[in-house]
Amino acid sequence: MNAPLTGAFEIAATARPAWTPPPASPPARPRLGLGRPAPLGWLLGPGLLLFYWSVGSASGFIDARILPSPWATVATAADLIREGRLQTNLAVSALRAGEGFVLGVSAGLVVALISGLSLTGGYVFDGLVQMKRAIPTLALIPLVILWFGIGEVMKVTVIALTVFIPVYLQTHNALRAIDLRYVELAETLGLSRWAFIRSVVLPGALPGVFLGLRFAVMSAWLALVVVEQLNAASGVGYMINLARTYAQTDVIVVGLVVYALLGLVSDSAVRVAETRVLSWRRSLAS
Amino acid sequence: MSAVRVRGLTRRFTLRGVLNGVDLDIAPGEFVALVGASGSGKSTLLRALAGIDHEAQGEGEIAVPARLSVVFQDARLLPWKRVLANATLGLTGADVRTRGLAALAEVGLAGREDAWPHELSGGEQQRVALARSLTREPELLLADEPFGALDALTRLRMHALLKRLSETHRPAVLLVTHDVDEAIELADRVVLLEAGRIAADIPIDHAAPDRAARFLALRASLLALLGVEDPLSDEPKIPGPTRSMGR
Numbered sequence: 099m100n101a102p103l104t105g106a107f108e109i110a111a112t113a114r115p116a117w118t119p120p121p122a123s124p125p126a127r128p129r130l131g132l133g134r135p136a137p138l139g140w141l142l143g144p145g146l147l148l149f150y151w152s153v154g155s156a157s158g159f160i161d162a163r164i165l166p167s168p169w170a171t172v173a174t175a176a177d178l179i180r181e182g183r184l185q186t187n188l189a190v191s192a193l194r195a196g197e198g199f200v201l202g203v204s205a206g207l208v209v210a211l212i213s214g215l216s217l218t219g220g221y222v223f224d225g226l227v228q229m230k231r232a233i234p235t236l237a238l239i240p241l242v243i244l245w246f247g248i249g250e251v252m253k254v255t256v257i258a259l260t261v262f263i264p265v266y267l268q269t270h271n272a273l274r275a276i277d278l279r280y281v282e283l284a285e286t287l288g289l290s291r292w293a294f295i296r297s298v299v300l301p302g303a304l305p306g307v308f309l310g311l312r313f314a315v316m317s318a319w320l321a322l323v324v325v326e327q328l329n330a331a332s333g334v335g336y337m338i339n340l341a342r343t344y345a346q347t348d349v350i351v352v353g354l355v356v357y358a359l360l361g362l363v364s365d366s367a368v369r370v371a372e373t374r375v376l377s378w379r380r381s382l383a384s
Numbered sequence: 385m386s387a388v389r390v391r392g393l394t395r396r397f398t399l400r401g402v403l404n405g406v407d408l409d410i411a412p413g414e415f416v417a418l419v420g421a422s423g424s425g426k427s428t429l430l431r432a433l434a435g436i437d438h439e440a441q442g443e444g445e446i447a448v449p450a451r452l453s454v455v456f457q458d459a460r461l462l463p464w465k466r467v468l469a470n471a472t473l474g475l476t477g478a479d480v481r482t483r484g485l486a487a488l489a490e491v492g493l494a495g496r497e498d499a500w501p502h503e504l505s506g507g508e509q510q511r512v513a514l515a516r517s518l519t520r521e522p523e524l525l526l527a528d529e530p531f532g533a534l535d536a537l538t539r540l541r542m543h544a545l546l547k548r549l550s551e552t553h554r555p556a557v558l559l560v561t562h563d564v565d566e567a568i569e570l571a572d573r574v575v576l577l578e579a580g581r582i583a584a585d586i587p588i589d590h591a592a593p594d595r596a597a598r599f600l601a602l603r604a605s606l607l608a609l610l611g612v613e614d615p616l617s618d619e620p621k622i623p624g625p626t627r628s629m630g631r
Binding site: 279280282283284285286287288289293297298301302304376378379 | 434435436452453454456458460462463464465473474500502516520
């Protein structure tokens with residue numbers, strides 16, 4: 099029974115034709131995939147908007163009093179920069195948002211660490227933060243004004259309060275969501291509590307922290323817009339408010355574009371930091 | 385004096401009994417393979433020995449060495465630490481790096497110490513897990529189906545590696561596996577767990593002259609005990625070790 103089988107194997111081995119590689123083909127794409135992504139494809143939407151805006155303004159379909167043309171807006175921006183108004187107001191706004199961001203992120207991280215890493219800490223802080231979360235920060239503004247007046251302290255406080263929530267939530271959640279398999283591993287390796295926190299919990303929670311930071315950056319600008327509309331004598335929001343008084347639609351549009359750019363730039367800054375710090379991660383997006 | 389001593393161990397999860405009075409001794413340096421069908425309680429026994437069965441209730445006596453390490457079915461490497469940091473996780477002292485590098489060289493991963501875990505293949509990841517166990521110089525090595533997720537060729541290489549490591553370092557080894565061939569190939573003793581009890585305890589003589597024939601017979605009878613008909617044996621029944629041969 100064994101002999102013919104061996105023979106068959108020998109024949110197969112000797113009579114095997116030389117293997118020819120398949121013809122070179124371009125890297126295959128999944129047939130049901132979305133296709134090859136274009137490098138700057140995301141610019142298509144904004145580009146189309148700009149196109150319609152230009153056509154609408156040039157043809158007179160869009161009234162310049164409702165929405166000034168793109169070129170009028172660019173000219174206004176150039177004027178504002180030449181006069182120095184844009185830079186000064188932008189610097190004031192950025193400083194406010196930055197101060198509130200740093201304060202809110204620090205507080206959020208500290209409280210999340212206390213409440214995420216200890217049961218008692220969680221009992222003390224988590225309920226409070228969930229209650230605070232249920233109250234929109236903007237609803238706290240009257241109280242904050244009574245406490246801190248209408249100056250810079252009030253503005254920075256409101257921004258910090260807004261930033262605090264997403265940082266706290268995402269960090270706390272990430273700290274508590276450490277994979278049980280790693281806990282087992284740490285136990286069998288005899289890790290001390292501190293070594294466990296340092297080597298397993300904190301690095302494991304970092305992706306969550308960055309998610310919180312990205313939400314936080316956006317909320318910082320959001321809160322900035324609100325407090326600058328309230329009562330301000332400087333800042334991009336003040337510039338916009340003043341323009342409304344004089345019906346300068348072009349200045350308003352410049353202000354809005356500045357807000358959008360600020361949000362985009364700061365969000366990409368956080369993302370760059372994220373890919374640097376989390377270089378160990380291999381995700382779908384990378 | 386044995387490395388592992390278990391007496392009357394029972395474990396329950398909610399209402400279901402998983403271990404019903406297990407007695408087991410493992411001598412220092414002895415390699416024991418624990419086989420059993422799914423749900424026979426073999427992983428539960430290993431987790432009890434490792435001290436990570438917090439969710440289970442039960443009683444019994446367990447004595448294990450202080451220096452024990454566990455190799456899981458998944459390599460369980462921390463993705464945010466490079467290979468060397470994973471191998472030496474939790475170790476302290478001046479020579480940690482040297483020890484880690486030595487262990488990595490021993491499992492055939494010299495030069496890969498700065499790689500991220502996701503850059504390694506499944507077999508290589510499991511090698512790092514073995515190196516991580518080695519750096520603790522364990523007196524007892526607990527392995528829970530460590531090669532279960534690997535392909536057949538990689539598994540054969542890992543068998544040779546584990547055999548060589550256990551012969552060099554002489555820890556007591558408890559290898560949980562559902563692979564009867566793996567158990568016979570590697571172990572000094574095969575223990576069969578059935579419905580939470582030890583149903584057979586079979587010493588294996590690797591030096592016997594008629595080794596191959598004995599292994600085939602043993603394989604058939606172990607598979608019979610596990611309720612599987614051995615496809616390799618054409619003969620109706622080979623007289624081999626039976627339940628009564630247990631201690």
